[in-house]
Amino acid sequence: MMSAPGRRGSALLLRSSSRRAVVCLQCASIPTQFYSAEAAATQPTITSTTTTPPPPLPTKEKTLPKPNPYLIKSGVILSRPPILTRLPTPFEASFYLYQKRLNERLSAPFRKDFYFKQDTALDLDWRIKLKERHGVPAKDIGRYNPRGRMAWNDEVLVGSTTSDPQHIVETLLKDAEVRVSEDGEEIAPEERIPVERPMPRTTEADEKNDVRRLDRRLDETLYLVVKRGEENEWGFPEGQVPTQEALHETAQRILTESAGPNMNTWIVGRVPVAHRVSQPDFEEDGKTIKQRGEKVFYLKGRIMAGQADLTDNKHGLTDFKWLTKNELKETLSKDMWDAVKNMLDLR
């Protein structure tokens, strides 16, 4: 995974890693160390103890690595993006109606003859519907004629449902019914074929509050949380990073191992979006580690299809849930919530 540095670069890296922390490859290969070495040579009294590099080593110096006090883990915050747009607020809905009516006042009149051939079935159908709308060509602005004597009266009264989205949907559905047969005969009300209605915004899973289904809360983001066997605490799928893997590879592997392969997922980028650190426990001498701490780096994942399946998972998970942001806050422990709360979406 690492880009192979040159012989000189790797020697530098090796040398400086034994001396102090290497921050990045570029910093390691920048020849500032030589400048500082020269500076240190000219002014040896000031910072000679810290900045003077050791003489180039003819052989590799093997230093024993100190035991790492932290266990490094990678986790996935798997989320289902919202499927539905949010509902407009009452203010938004009424503003849209207001703008539609103003637009009617400002635009050219509707010419029926351009769209419907005279005395065809479609023309008769249009005429019937236009009469029912009191001569208003637009279907969703209520009873308002921008060209008549009452053109000034373009504001709805308080309590009117004209701007309500549900009301508009009903009006459009009723308007979409075919009223005239192909022979030009008007169809009786009981023989009209109703238009196929759109699906409701709340699903069966919403009514049952089934938190394991993915078709709940369609206008919000859902996050996958899992429960480990003994802890009885909810968290995200996570696991230890082996030496050969990068964070995103571990995250993908952990996700498959814990929630099964039947999910179409995508790890967004390779950069962690949140992290959680638990400090290690030391003995009284302050050096020996009683218990190692943890550094968990969470990557962001998206699920496009499929469902989690915990059977035969390798991480001892017993349960899972798909929760919204507000539900996460109630479910997660405080330190876990504090770690991830900033990466969550608006809705």
Add this chain to the structure above:
Amino acid sequence: MSLFQSLRGLFRSSQQQCIRSISTTPVPLKGAGGGGPKKPSSGNKPGGGFGASGKSVRRSQRGNDQPRDPKMINLMRHLAVLNPKRIPAPLRMARNRYLRHWTIHRAWLLFRRKQREERERVWMKQYQSMNRACEELRLTSGPDTRPEGYLFRVAMEKWGVYGLKGVPIEYARPQVETPPRVAWSHDWKP
């Protein structure tokens, strides 16, 4: 078909214009007046739709006894309605009505501003969260014998992140107002 023929007449007139474009005198003036004072033609009414030039050319080609194509009449009437002269004038409002309009407009701007700021706040939080996580990662050594900052360097690499295979196509799904018949495919298999 007859519509196309009449349209072709239009095109021919414009072609002629193109050919004679060396002369600075516009074609209709040349054809109609012959240099003299021009009579106001009847085609200049707002209902006419087209200029006088097309009308004179078409009349000469069609002959007076031949009726005009009804589709063409319909189209020209439609264009006459869309004539800028017939588009309604800008709104004029009395004082109270205008104050109400102004209030609604300001409320809408305020609403949008609140929304935008909320969105930006979330983006900033998300950025800070990423930033802090990356800083922690940069100062982390390990796993095992890996030097400090190794995982950070690997995470910063961009190989395969961009390009055609970078983002799966299923991700390009817009939000809609009502769900599909099957809101989620729970039985998806790889």
